[in-house]
Amino acid sequence: MRPHPLAGGLLAALLASAPLHAALPTYAAPQLQARTNLIVNDEGWNLPPGSSFNSITASINENGTVAFPVQVVPIDGNLSNTGVGIWSGANGVGGIVQTHQAPAEFISDRVGINRDGKIVYYTHGDAYRLWIYDPLAAASAPVNTLPITPSSFNGQTINADGVIGYRAGLPGGSGLASTGAGSSLLHIVDNGIDPGSPYSYIYTPSMNDSRRIAAKVSVGPPGNFSKDEIRVFDTDGAYETLAVDTDTDPGSPFVAFDNTVSINAIGEVAVVVRLAAGNQRAVYRLTPTGAGVQATEIARVDPAGPILELDAFAPVINIHGMVAFRARDAQGQAVYVGEGENLLRIAGKGDRVQTDLGTGQLGQHDGSPVFSGAPGINDNGDVVFVAGLHPDGDNQIEWGSGVFVAQAAGEERIFRDGFDGELP
Secondary structure, three states, X not given: OOOOOOOOOHHHHHHHHOOOOOOOOEEOOOEEEEEEOOOOOOOXXXXXXXXXXXXXXXXXXXXXXXXXXXXXXXXXXXEEEXXXXXXXXXXXXXXXXXXXXXXXXXXXXXXXXXXXXXXXXEEEOOOEEEEEEEOOOOEEEEOOOOOOOOOEEEEEEEOOOOOEEEEEEEOOEEEEEEEEXXXXXXXXXXXXXXXXXXXXXXXXXXXXXXXXXXXXXXXXXXXXXXXXXXXXXXXXXXXXXXXXXXXXXXXXXXXXXXXXXXEOOOXXXXXXXXXXXXXXXXXXXXXXXXXXXXXXXXXXXXXXXXXXXXXXXXXXXXXOOOEEEEEEEOOEEEEEEEOOOOEEEEEEOOOEEEEOOEEEEEOOOOOOOOEEEEEEEOOOOOEEEEEEEEEOOOOOOOOOEEEEEEOEEOOOOHHHHHOOOOOO
């Protein structure tokens, strides 16, 4: 396993005093960052009136800065002239920092943000375009991926060095790629592109600060999707295998994996699995060690609770091995955090929260999902999530959807309180 880029320096010293798999912190009440609603109901909050987002995932960096895509943004307040945009802010203060108009008719449902506040996303209209928003320039610029010429993007993330990792749609198939630091590289491609490739399909990836990309891959000839593995790839295609399914190895504890994974700075991967024993779904953390891989169960579905179901959205992992994920418990849909010994319910259906309109509750007027997309977690343990809202005690009044941050407290806040991202 390659070291973290800062290993041996300040980060190593900080981690030496704060165990990697730290105890779960305590959390403040979720703080509203922005809220959208139908203009016929109200103008929303911290967004231009008439703005709208739906089925998105919000992201958060070590400084607590939140970013998310907004699918409808009125241009100059004109409701009949709309584009797409990016929201960024922190501590309940923020707004649209970049808009795009036609031909950029669509925007990615999630963004990546690094500790410098740079945001990566794509737009799509007449063609897919990858962008980086730079807060210092207060503007977005298109990303030059040459010599790679993707026809689509998926799973885009940006690391501390400004390198972007993504799955690239290419003629005949797809590949895992990274762009930045003076190069644009294909880590691997599937055998629709290269007949000599062992990969029949490549799923949504996640990249860390070492420019290593984790992904679920199907291994076999074209059209064969029965043998799946979780691998972490270097830029030259070399890899570590962290887990395989029972079709690959009958002795594996895992029957199957969900399609999207999350990797942290030291190469640990979080993934939802289906267990061979009992055929139950579970959240696992896969930790490379000198002797192999340590598989740690974070949570599993159990009719006795607390986790009754796991939602079909990827878990996310931070440097302390804390994993945030969506689930359903006895109260309904919820967001949990676990580290392998304990589980903590961060937010869930029916919880009371403070909003710009007063006290509200997380929920919907019907059986629609309470939460949108996947949660996000930073290395301080702060959790960002998107949830439906209604007034306290009345779910028949529509308050739209809000983006919230549950801020962690405790000694593990090494980046915000003890390290600002700059080396001496």
